[in-house]
Amino acid sequence: MDDQGQRRLLEELEQLRRRLVHAEAAEDRRRQAELALRDGEELFRATFEQAAAGICHADPQGNYLRVNQRMCEMLGFTREELLNLSFQKVVHPDDLEEGVRLTGKLLSGEIDSYCSEKRYLTKTGAEVWANRTVSLVRDEAGRPKYFISLIEDITERKKAEKALRESEQRYALAVEAGKVGVWDWNLKSGEIYLDPLLKSLLGYEDQEIANHIDAWAGLVHKDDRAAVRQASGAHLSGAAPRFAVVHRMCHKNGGVRWFQTSGNVVKDAEGVPGRMVGTHTDISERKEAEEELKKHRNQLEELVKQRTAELQQKNQELTAQAHKLAELNAALKVLLEQREKDRNEIEAKIITNLTKLVYPYLEKLQSTRLDDDQKMLLDIAWINIKEVTSPFIPNLATTLINFTPREIEVSNLVAKGKTNKEMAEVLNLSVRSVEFHRDNIRKKLGLRKKKINLRTYLDSLA
Known part of the structure; x- marks a missing residue:
């Protein structure tokens, strides 16, 4: 192989080596990408499942695709139950229309996300308030893929807000009914917050009275300003535990209203008084009632005095009449006692005369021979004599004929229920003498040493 052929072979081998290096690098990147994807999926799953708020994915029709455990706990459904539902089934009917409207804006691309407060219904039908943040995920072509919702349970916050509103309403009603207004005075600047109700109690609109202590103090009745300054100064100096004073305020119509003012100093971190906060309570009706009560009390006291004087005068007249009646009664008693004594004496004389002058002869005649x-x-x-003498010796048997005149008098008084003392007064004798005659009477009647009441016995002779 010539040199040219060897160079070509070496070039091909170098290209092959480069391809192998690139392939290994690509494989390494793929493995790293897979690891990163797995890590991301694990992180997503951990975040999704362990989030403190509810998280869910729903398709464009509202059907749930994924839900985390927190959302299941919030609504009381199992995961399988929720995945067979749509958000339309668990959102409160009164809040559903607003949710559908906002979802429509997401789908149309009008908004990218929204946040709203709405109610969900749990499996048992209970209401759960939630703060819901919703966004839409789209595919590469821009088509809606699924919704992501972050749902935070705010039920307790809503309950607290409701309780606060009710408390504020109760306070407002109590303040209005009790005619109580709050004020907050900045001791350094002189600015003062005045409850609009306070201003209205004096006939003013809120903007008609400046929120400065000078403006408000200027409405204090001139005769009460010194007392108000003294009470506030005593509290500011520590001489009084609180600012408390009753005074008058000038009404817009020229009249006056009575107020009971109370307040306390608020000190800063260094212990220096910075504010005074308190209330004004309109007590005009109470003051009017007190004045009316005082007026009636004075009238009543005057009537009592007049009536007392009249009663004292009448008592004096009655006392004088009583004295006269007592004198007449005493005189009448003397006359009656004398009459009783005279009658008893006459009766005794008649009985004595009958006993000595009549009865002996009648008895002597009765013992002779008569046809x-x-x-x-x-x-x-005999019958006629008894009939004539019966009015003054009522129902006494002839057994009394042997009595002495004094014994007959005593017997008559005993029969009438007189006591020894009363008989002694009537007969002008001593009690001991009366007792002596009573003893003789019992002896002549055969009642000695017998437990027989003398008056009862005399009554039995009827």
């Missing part, structure tokens, strides 16, 4: 007519006349005499 039937005479006996009848004598019986009639």
Whole structure:
């Protein structure tokens, strides 16, 4: 082989060697690309599955192609169940129209991605609020391939926002109902935030009163300004634990409104007072009620005084009348007692006269021989005498005839239920004398040493 042939062979061998080197380099790049692809796929799978938010891929019709574990946990479905559903089946019906509208913009190329808050329905029907970020992947020809959605559960945040709104609404209603307004005074600049409600309580629009302490202080009633300054100064100096004062404010219509003001100092990091924050509460109605109550109380006290004077006068008149009645009653009692005494004496005299002057002769006649007519006349005499004497010696049997006049008086009083003391007063005797006569009466009636009540026995003689 000549030199030319050898050179050609060497060139071909060199070209072959170069091809082999290029092939080995290409194979090495392919292997590296495969390794990088596998690493990327592993990284994607780890990111997809271990993400703290839900991630899903869906075809252009909305059917789920891939879902991660977090999304399954959020909605309560298994992976297999979700892959047989479309997003239209799990989005809340009230939020579906907006989702379809935004998806349409992605498909048309009007937008590249969107972010929205919407509700999903779990397998049990419960609502889950989510912040959803959606983008569209297209193929090399620009055709829609699949959607990528990142879904973050914001249910707790939504609950907190709802609770905050409700709390703010309750506060606003309470403030409006209670006529309470908040203020925040910058002690250095003099600027003050005034709740628009405070200004409206004085008849002003928000912009009609400058947010400066001088403007607000100028509306304090002139007679109350010193008290307000003293109360705020005492709190700022530390002499009072809080700023508290009741005062009047001037209304736009020329009237006044009563306010109860409370506030506390807010100090900076160095302990220097920087702000004072507090509230103004309109207590005009309460003050009016207090004044009305005070007026009625004064009227009532005056009426009580007048009534007391009238009652005292009436009491004096009644006392005088009572004294007169007492005197009349005492006189009447004396007259009645004397009448009772006189009656008893008359009765006793009648009984005595009958006993001494009549009964002996009637008894003597009764012991003689009388014919039937005479006996009848004598019986009639006995009956008539008893009938005549019955009003003042009621129902007493003839057994009393042997009594002395005084014993008859005592017997009559005993029969009427008089006590020894009362009989002593009526008969003008001592209690001991009355007891002596009672003892004689019991003896004559055969009641000595017998447990028989004398009044009961005398009543039984009826």
